[in-house]
Amino acid sequence: MDKRLLVLILSSLLLSGCWDELLFKDVTIVPLAGMEGGDDDVHMTFAFPVFDGNQIKFSTSKGKGNSMKEAQMNANYSTKEALNLSKMEVLLVSEEMARDDLYQYLDNVYRAPRNRLQSYMALVEGDIQTYFNPSGDLQGEVSNYYTELLLTGKIYTYFPPANLQRAGTLLLENTQDLALPYLRIDEEGLPQLVGVGLFSGKDFTGHVLERREAMLATLLSGEKGKFTRFSYKLENDEKENELTFDVLKVKDNWDILNDRIIIRMKLKATMEAFPDYHHNTQAVEKQLSEKLTKDFNDVVGKMQEAKSDMIGLGRKVQAFHPEIWNRGRWQDTFSELPITVEAELTFRDLGILE
Template identity: 30%
Template structure:
């Protein structure tokens, strides 16, 4: 063996002594791996609820620890005293925040997660109608691990273009944004089984929940106008046609939007023009091979969509919540209209008009 080879072997043997393990290694058997956190109360009087699996063989079984404190960190310390293991949030998927708690300062409640290197920034942030605790009391109806359940639930809404993609990181950016406000999933529980169900988008003004939320349909148009179409968009209406009710359902194939900003003195007007080809998925009256029938249907869809968009903007403006991000475009492309610190005052009073061009391009396998 050559001397140089001996030196290499000795070097490798010595180096291996320093590779015995990671300095921050944590064993799962010593941890209570928290997958969902619920928050009730305000800074000064907080109740934190921490859900983690209680069975290795059955992921649907879990325990909820409750901690009380003046801060989120203190409530977590209190909850940690009630388990024989150390609580760990490295696999946190969802943070559920009581709507009343979010009205004061959402960021103050989230700060403990932003300051921890172990917190996953892709965790979903959700606003709940009423106590967050009741959203963790659904053990008898669970079909999967609770953290996976909530993550998949919100992801399904995002795929359907009901909510824009959101997580801890995105929420923090929007809470400090001057040109766009945060919109978060707003969940209620069903009356029969108490299961979580989407009720719309919670509207924020800065770090505070305004107390107002969009409906699911209005949330779709806020997402389409403020972000983009995700995997698919499905809509359904009832049409009082010829003294009869007709079901109209369709998928939006594409959603192209153009925006103009017009100024007349101190008055600002925003004009949207939208091209929206659709695929009809339900229409019992049929005969969509006839041009006049298609045109009537297109006119109906156009009218209903324009009304829904108008309602969405009115709610957003009344709540001083620019979830569509009009302010971003004003600041970037019309700096002469941007008044530092005064955008929200201007936003509430601007006139917004929308013109939708609907084109039925597919009508299914029947006429």
């Protein structure tokens, strides 16, 4: 019995270890990557930290090939170690590349078992190289800038979840379309989040919802962030003042009847700034409800124009209304349906003064 136990213990030592071990000291970790180009001509740019004396600086490496994987392999020739995307935080994609079947370029990185699926994704306007070396003062490292910029956008409901996993899923989905944060270089040379780019199927449509529109669309999609803050100008005693409020809770109810879709949005909010309004809250609520109703409907109209169902209406139609779903390609059907949004806003409280 003792011999058997000894043999078992010794055998277990031979089985220990990890056959697919990957040491970070043998690879170059890439926190930021960018992709541009087109069919059989994919250009990749990778930003990664390097040690320069006692300082850490960011260097870039470029590669091109028929696919993202081949471009990455070719970029390895200009680095000391192989580039590794397992810790990638942000992937930037040229809007021109995204116009023609984005998934074909993402397939390799989406299915690779080591890659981080929670990496942020964003569309960029113009030459992608300017986003790796912007002329403005980033006040920090370039990869950290984009990570913090997109994290802030997510927290403040500027866009729905925009990571590699969600993008790969929705690009293959036929009941909901993808929407990605859209970046642009401002006059000071700094990359700024200006809204969301709308997809129809696997293609970027070229339509961009500006920031307020993107926030409203994100609320319609049921993807509210931690904060959702709006400012509206209201009339009060023949004066026009600006009121700022934060949406605390959203409850929606969707009715589909006789090919007509009605989305009822009930928003609970609190005032952040309320000059001369706290004595007549009902009138304020009425004005804001009317303005929100108009803005919600304008946003839905822009989504229909782009044939982009980023709010996931197709999922409800497919599940409960097959007679509508079976008419043809959902994006075409979505663009033609009469859709109305009715918004009702009420304030939960008025702050410590009340």
